[in-house]
Structure formats: C-alpha cells, structure tokens
Amino acid sequence: MSPYNNFEEYNIKITDEVKGRYKTIITELGEDPEREGLLKTPERAAKAMQFLTQGYYKDPAEILKGAMFKEDYNDMVIIKDIELYSLCEHHILPFFGKAHIAYIPDGQIVGLSKIPRVVDVFARRLQVQERLTHDILECINNTLKPKGVAVVIEASHMCMMMRGVQKQNSVTTTSGFRGQFEKIETRNEFLKLISSDLS
Template sequence: MPYRKVEEYNIQITDDVRERYKNIIKDLGEDTERDGLLKTPERAAKAMQFLTQGYHQDPIKVLKSAMFKESYNEMVIVKDIELYSLCEHHLLPFFGKAHIAYIPNGHIVGLSKLPRIVDIFSRRLQVQERLTEQILDCINDTLKPQGVAVVIEASHMCMMMRGVQKQNSITTTSGFRGQFEKIETRNEFLKLIGK
C-alpha cells in the first residue's frame, strides 16, 4: 500500500484561500496553469491554515490539562524550544528559540506543555514582542508561579530577504514576572540558559 498522509483542513476556507492565492500568483505575472504551479494555490492555502492553527487552540486548557500539585519550589527551565512563526507585517517567517523558566508555587506543569504553549502562540500572525508577552502572561496567569521568565531569540526573514537584508541579525526579547524581576534570580536564569 502506498504512503498516504492524512491532513484535515476546512474545505470552505481551503477553497476560498486557494482562489485568492491563484489570483495573487496571476497578478504577479505567473502562469497558474503551468505544471509546477497547478497545485500551488491549494498547497499554499493548506500551509497557511497549518501555520495559523494557533488561533483554534486554547493554551490555558493545554496548561491546565497537566498541572500537578507539588512542593518543589526551585527554578524549572526548558530551553532551546524551537519556534516558527509568521511576521504579521509581511507574512514572512521568523524562527528561533524560546527559553522558559518558572518557579513553582504549589503546582508544576508537564514539561511538554511549555513547548506546546510556544507553538500555539507562534502559530498565529505575530510580532516577537507580543509573542514573548503572550507566553509569559499565559504561564503566569494560569500556573500562578512565584515567577516566570521568557527569552526569545529569532531571525526574521523580513529583515533577511527584503528591506535591510541583514543575514546574521538576531532579535532577542525577554519578559520577567514575580521572582524573576529580582536581579539575582534573573541573572541565575540568564546564566543557566547561557546568555
């Protein structure tokens, strides 16, 4: 039996976005009937649905699904979480790594849920500054820890492929709540993630 990948997409949205992509490709001067482009509008429509699936996911539910009572009250860090998002200004990708820490306050969360939160907020049209704050606030408001820290380092294709065309620039954003607003705790976190 041949390999078959199964993906589910909203048919109405796929059809609508496919037609829009077909018209955009035509307006740019390409032949949408040429062999290599015949299925491109549909593939692009499905790709955009995949890349923006975070709008249909609830990050609070994800965190609450794996919260456990625990007396541990030292720093928990998950670092080097890959992230891929779309810049809302040009619809071009930005990608990099997120580093998250929290200090529990009676509850811990399943470690895989922190990368899931990054994915949910990344899979929306974004700016890196808002993405950092959304991850930070979601963890802080849901888990209610003693403190939360988030650092994101990313490369933006809108700066690399167009505009200033700077290939090696990295944008770093950070946010701190609670105990991480204290310089000693913040410095410990930054040292542990190697920054």
C-alpha cells in the same frame, strides 16, 4: 473575529477560500496558475498557511490546565532551546529561533511538553516578537500561577534578511519577567543557566 468555531471546522472550510485567493495572487504576480508545476500550488499554499496560523483556534490555557500537578518543588524549572517558527505580521514572512522559558512553581508544576505546545500556539499566529514573548509569559503566569516566570526569545526575521534591510546575521532578543524573576539575582541565575551548555 473568525467565523469558525474550532480548528476542525476551520481546517475543512477555509481551504477553498484561501486557495482561490492564492490562485489570483499567482496570476497577479505574472505567473500561469494552469501550468503543470503550479496546478496544485494554491491548495498547497493554502494548507501551509492554515498550518502556520492554526494557533488562533487553540486555547493555550486549556493546554496547560490539561497537565497541572500538585508538587512540592519550589526551585526553578527551565526549558531552554525550544525552537519556534512564527510569521511577522507586517510582511507575513517567517521569523524563527529559540525560546527559553523558566518558572518557579507555587504548589503545582506543569507537564513539560505543555510549555513548547503553548509556544507553538502563540507562534502560529501573525505576530511581532515582542507580543509573542508577552503572550507566552502572561499565559503561563495567569494559568499556572507560579512564583515567577521568565521568557527569552532569540529570533531571526526573514523580512530583514531576504528583503528590506537585508541583514543576514542579526538576531533579535526579547524578554519578559514576572514575580521572583523581577529580582536581579533570580533573573541572573536564569540567564546564566540558559547561556550554559551544562544546564
């Protein structure tokens, strides 16, 4: 578990630690961390990595709870093409793509912006695409308690592009469905709407 209680505490304190480790890594890789272009690199890299992993310090359920409203709307709400950037936990290299999310309210709706915020909280951790998909799905399901929720993520993995198998065009799709989306007609309606340019 993290020794830090919140994002502010973590943000201030951890930089020196991570910075020092980056300096060591740069040296071990055969570079000179004292040359001009690299002088500030350990600090920049530490800050970048902190930014990309800030999701450990944020509570996604609280984000949703901050904007839930009673509303008598019982049809599908879809937010599609939510861009996401995450880090694969095996290589600490980016994977990136889009999330498409739908839910069917059960007496309450959620502020639209909160859904992409939840995506970011879980994406800004060390992840695999499958767990990222389920984390988002379960968070919305358990917090908003809708009649149904669906999450589809399409992503490209840099660890499969820049290195390893070196496939530039493969896209991985993961999905999860709860409640009414477990019914084939509802699921198909959602899949049709996210693949249409008119939705």
